[in-house]
Each structure stands twice: as structure tokens, then as C-alpha cells.
Amino acid sequence: MSVIIKNLKKAYNVVVLKDINLDIPQGQILGIIGKSGAGKSTLLRCLNGLEQPSAGTITIDNQSFTGVSDSQRRRIQQKIGNVFQNFNLLSRLTALENVMFPLKLLKRSSHVSRSKAMELLSLVGLRGKEHTYPNQLSGGQCQRVAIARALIGDASLLLCDEFTSALDFETSLEILELLGNLNKQLRITIIMITHDMAVVREICDEVCVLDEGRIVEKNDITSILLHPQNMVTKSLIRNLVNKDLPHSLQDSLLQNPTAKSTAVLRLFFSSQAAGEPIISSLVKKYDSPINILFGNLDHIRETAFGCLIIAIPYDVSKMNAIMRDLDHKDVSAEIIGYLPQQGGSLWPNS
Amino acid sequence: MAQLLIQSFLETLVMVGISMIVGTLIGMVMASLLVLTQPLGLWPKPFIFSLLGMFLNAFRSIPFIILIILMIPFTRFCVGTAIGTPAATLPLAFASSLLITRVIEDALNTVPKGLIEVGKALGASNLQIIMKIQFLEGLPLIISGLTTVSINIIGFSAIAGTVGGGGLGDLAIRYGYQRYDFTLLIFIVIILISFVQCIQMSGDFLSTKLKK
Numbered sequence: 001m002s003v004i005i006k007n008l009k010k011a012y013n014v015v016v017l018k019d020i021n022l023d024i025p026q027g028q029i030l031g032i033i034g035k036s037g038a039g040k041s042t043l044l045r046c047l048n049g050l051e052q053p054s055a056g057t058i059t060i061d062n063q064s065f066t067g068v069s070d071s072q073r074r075r076i077q078q079k080i081g082n083v084f085q086n087f088n089l090l091s092r093l094t095a096l097e098n099v100m101f102p103l104k105l106l107k108r109s110s111h112v113s114r115s116k117a118m119e120l121l122s123l124v125g126l127r128g129k130e131h132t133y134p135n136q137l138s139g140g141q142c143q144r145v146a147i148a149r150a151l152i153g154d155a156s157l158l159l160c161d162e163f164t165s166a167l168d169f170e171t172s173l174e175i176l177e178l179l180g181n182l183n184k185q186l187r188i189t190i191i192m193i194t195h196d197m198a199v200v201r202e203i204c205d206e207v208c209v210l211d212e213g214r215i216v217e218k219n220d221i222t223s224i225l226l227h228p229q230n231m232v233t234k235s236l237i238r239n240l241v242n243k244d245l246p247h248s249l250q251d252s253l254l255q256n257p258t259a260k261s262t263a264v265l266r267l268f269f270s271s272q273a274a275g276e277p278i279i280s281s282l283v284k285k286y287d288s289p290i291n292i293l294f295g296n297l298d299h300i301r302e303t304a305f306g307c308l309i310i311a312i313p314y315d316v317s318k319m320n321a322i323m324r325d326l327d328h329k330d331v332s333a334e335i336i337g338y339l340p341q342q343g344g345s346l347w348p349n350s
Numbered sequence: 351m352a353q354l355l356i357q358s359f360l361e362t363l364v365m366v367g368i369s370m371i372v373g374t375l376i377g378m379v380m381a382s383l384l385v386l387t388q389p390l391g392l393w394p395k396p397f398i399f400s401l402l403g404m405f406l407n408a409f410r411s412i413p414f415i416i417l418i419i420l421m422i423p424f425t426r427f428c429v430g431t432a433i434g435t436p437a438a439t440l441p442l443a444f445a446s447s448l449l450i451t452r453v454i455e456d457a458l459n460t461v462p463k464g465l466i467e468v469g470k471a472l473g474a475s476n477l478q479i480i481m482k483i484q485f486l487e488g489l490p491l492i493i494s495g496l497t498t499v500s501i502n503i504i505g506f507s508a509i510a511g512t513v514g515g516g517g518l519g520d521l522a523i524r525y526g527y528q529r530y531d532f533t534l535l536i537f538i539v540i541i542l543i544s545f546v547q548c549i550q551m552s553g554d555f556l557s558t559k560l561k562k
Contacts, residue, residue: 088464092490105469
């Protein structure tokens with residue numbers, strides 16, 4: 001399902017969402033991230049019909065979802081799957097009955113919905129747990145049941161509300177992997193809200209950062225992680241992409257070079273550049289000793305990216321050539337400071 | 351004496367049984383209305399909600415013996431007489447429906463908000479949310495509440511003896527108190543204790559079994 005949100009506003013006594021515009025194509029995994037109180041839950045509740053926006057429109061699969069009759073809204077709601085933070089399973093129904101529940105509300109024949117539910121339960125990896133009650137299942141298993149329930153109405157849009165908060169990290173990863181597979185297999189659109197960048201980075205194609213009811217940044221996941229523009233985005237990914245020098249070394253950096261100083265460069269490289277021997281080619285070409293102060297290589301989905309902080313003896317002419325070279329190789333480089341001494345020990349107290 | 355005891359026990363059983371069944375039916379409807387119309391309910395109608403609440407509270411604050419007397423004209427109109435077991439069952443059913451309404455209302459309100467939102471997000475109607483989510487999830491609490499109410503009603507049924515309602519309570523007052531037949535009194539007390547125990551135990555068992 002494609003979702004188009006135009007000029008969405010929501011206000012209770014205070015304004016919670018202002019001027020939200022989003023265009024989510026079919027099959028995309030969109031992460032909506034923000035601190036608590038940013039309005040992300042409200043945005044999701046407007047999308048699943050639990051709240052009515054104060055102004056603006058939501059269009060789901062070319063059908064209007066706002067300002068329509070209750071019956072029209074219900075018809076669309078039945079095509080939307082919801083996964084909640086606390087699973088929200090009915091405690092007195094078995095896993096199978098929970099999955100069948102949406103079809104029971106639609107008064108579908110129990111024979112058909114039963115076999116469909118069985119199929120979905122094995123799709124989410126819960127074969128053999130059909131007749132188990134929720135309180136005998138682990139958190140991860142409960143969330144799997146909830147995902148199966150969200151899918152049984154042939155949902156082509158899945159809305160996930162902080163759905164990993166109640167799970168440990170390993171289990172979260174398993175659930176995220178499951179969602180990623182479902183997205184590939186069934187081509188369902190997934191919108192997930194979270195405050196955890198680690199969740200977003202695992203499977204989202206696009207990320208939209210919400211702060212004080214506004215979208216402050218929206219971009220593909222690689223750009224968000226490597227080149228965050230907004231302060232909020234930066235603070236949200238601080239713990240995820242480590243690209244800063246240790247404090248002890250950072251304090252000894254100088255703003256301006258002196259005659260015998262060493263330049264400290266931060267290099268960002270992604271995809272193909274991550275596979276190239278950039279450092280060794282620099283060493284050969286410029287005959288400069290290069291000292292690696294800090295390094296970090298990582299993957300965001302299929303993209304490899306890295307951050308290196310290196311020290312090169314400062315030389316004005318060489319420096320410009322090196323920067324040009326790096327730019328040619330698609331490596332973004334910036335000089336973050338200078339260290340007073342040349343060569344010798346760069347690390348204080350060592 | 352045994353025959354007297356058995357007959358009285360059956361009268362108690364009929365009075366309590368009928369008033370519990372009628373009370374539960376009325377209680378279910380009234381509790382659903384209260385839950386639906388409450389300010390944050392699925393169908394907020396503050397006027398209906400407070401009117402219904404005031405009605406319930408007003409009648410619940412009347413002591414049962416006074417309620418029986420107050421209801422005599424109505425009982426006479428419905429049953430034809432104000433004396434006897436059927437006549438005593440009417441105020442009992444009324445009192446039990448008041449108690450049961452509050453019991454069911456509380457049980458329905460303890461169902462987590464998240465589960466109700468599941469229903470809403472699935473496009474369920476208000477009636478479906480009440481019946482298929484709230485009643486389903488609240489059932490263990492409703493059962494344990496009904497257990498408590500039915501024990502209360504057994505107590506009330508003794509008071510119904512004042513209008514010749516019959517039953518064990520009536521027997522205890524007439525033979526035990528007025529004629530001072532202490533042996534009979536002891537028997538009645540033993541029967542009542544075992545009866546209440548049975549109800550409590552089966553209520554607990556059912557409620558635990560339903561909890562999952």
C-alpha cells in the first residue's frame with residue numbers, strides 16, 4: 001500500500017503534529033524516529049485510525065482515509081496490520097485463536113481462517129505453538145503471534161509502534177529480520193516508529209526524524225547515518241556511529257597548524273570506497289607516514305561504510321593534493337585539527 | 351425436620367438462582383451501557399452515564415429490608431401478591447442486578463486499553479469490542495465477582511423471609527429464633543456454611559481455570 005500524508009496537523013490542547021508531509025511508496029520500510037514526546041505515536045495513531053487529524057489528509061492506496069464515513073474508514077483499517085509495543089494479545093485466547101481474531105470479527109468462516117492462521121504461524125516461525133496461551137510464550141514469541149495477527153487480513157501496510165522496546169536486543173534483531181523477510185516476500189509497506197536508531201538501521205530504507213511535531217529531516221538510511229543535518233538526528237545517532245576521537249586526544253587538538261604540526265583528518269567512505277586500499281595508496285604516492293588514530297568499519301543493510309581518523313605530517317602543498325585525491329575517490333575528508341608535535345608519540349601519556 | 355430443611359433449601363436455591371440469572375442478564379446490559387457511555391468510553395454520553403450511575407447508587411444505598419417494603423406495590427403489580435417465594439424473588443433479583451452491574455462494570459474496565467485499541471484498529475464495532483474483547487478478557491473477574499454477589503444474595507434471601515419468602519433464612523428465624531429450636535438452627539447454619547463454601551470453591555476454580 002502506498003501512503004500519502006499531506007499537511008497533517010493534530011492538536012489537542014497543545015499542538016502535537018504540525019504540517020506533516022510524507023509520501024511512502026508501496027513496499028518501502030519507513031522508520032519514524034524521534035525522542036519521546038516528539039509526536040511519533042500520534043502520527044502513527046492517525047495512520048491506524050485511532051486518532052482523527054485536526055487538519056490535513058491521509059490517502060492510503062489512492063483512497064481517502066480522512067474525512068470519510070466510519071464504514072469507509074473501517075474498510076481501510078481492515079487492510080492495515082498493527083504491531084504494538086506490548087503485543088496486545090488476548091490473554092484468554094491461544095496463539096492460533098489470537099491470529100484468527102481479526103477474521104472472527106469479520107465473521108469469516110472459521111475453517112478458512114484456521115488454515116490461514118496455521119500458515120502464518122509457521123511463516124513467523126511458531127509451528128507447534130498454535131495451542132499455547134500468550135503467558136506461556138516468551139516476549140519474542142508473543143510479538144511473532146502479533147505479527148501473524150497483523151498479517152491475517154491480507155494487510156499490505158504494517159504499522160509498528162515501538163515494537164522492540166519490550167524485547168531484548170537479540171530478540172529484537174530476530175523480529176526485525178522477520179519483518180525484513182516479510183517485506184521482501186509479501187511486498188508489504190512497513191512504517192515503524194521507534195526512538196532507537198539501531199532498529200531503524202537494521203531494516204529501514206528511509207528514515208524520517210520527528211522533533212516537536214515536525215519532520216526535521218528525511219533521507220535514506222545511509223545519508224542519515226553518515227551525514228546527519230539536524231541536531232536531533234545527530235544526537236539520536238551519537239551512540240550508533242562512532243566517529244569521534246577519544247576525549248583525551250580531542251583536547252590536545254589545535255585549531256591552526258604550526259611549522260612542525262601533524263594534521264588530523266577524518267575520512268568517511270562508503271560502499272565501493274570501503275573496499276579500496278586508500279591509506280596504502282596515499283602512503284605510496286606522497287611518501288608520507290600515516291598514523292591511524294581511530295577506525296571504524298560498519299554495515300548499514302547492504303552498504304559498507306567506514307570512518308577513519310588519520311594523522312599526516314602537515315605540509316600545505318601535499319595537504320591540498322591529498323584532499324583532492326580523496327575527493328576523487330569518493331571519500332569525504334575533513335581536517336578536524338592539528339597536533340603540535342611531528343612524528344613521535346601522538347598519544348599523550350604513552 | 352429433614353423434609354422441612356430440604357424444602358427450605360430448595361426455596362433458597364430457587365430464590366438465589368433465579369435472582370442471579372435475572373440479575374446477571376440485567377447487569378450485563380447495564381454494565382455495557384455504563385462502560386460504553388463513560389466519558390472516555392467508546393460511545394461517550396455523559397448524561398446517560400451519570401443518570402444511570404445515580405440510579406444505581408440511589409438504590410444501592412437503600413437497605414435491603416427497606417427496599418423490599420418499598421417495592422411492595424410493584425411486586426404486587428407484577429406477581430399478584432407481596433408474600434411468598436416468587437414475591438421475594440423480585441426484590442432479590444433487583445438488588446442482585448444492582449450489585450452485578452457494578453461487578454461487571456469493574457471487570458470490563460480492567461481490560462487493558464491496548465486490547466480495546468486492537469479492536470478499534472481492526473475496524474471492530476463498539477458492540478464487538480465490548481462482547482468479543484472486554485467480556486472475553488474480563489470473564490475470570492466477572493465469575494469471581496458473581497461468586498461474591500451470590501453469597502451476598504444468600505444473605506439477602508434470609509431477609510426476604512420477613513415477607514414470607516421461605517428459604518433457610520426464614521426457617522432459621524421462625525424455628526430457631528421464635529421457637530428457640532437450637533438443633534434446627536445448628537443444622538441450618540451447617541447447611542448454609544457448606545453451601546457458601548461450595549459456591550466459593552467452584553467460583554474460584556472456574557475463575558482460575560478461565561484465566562489461562
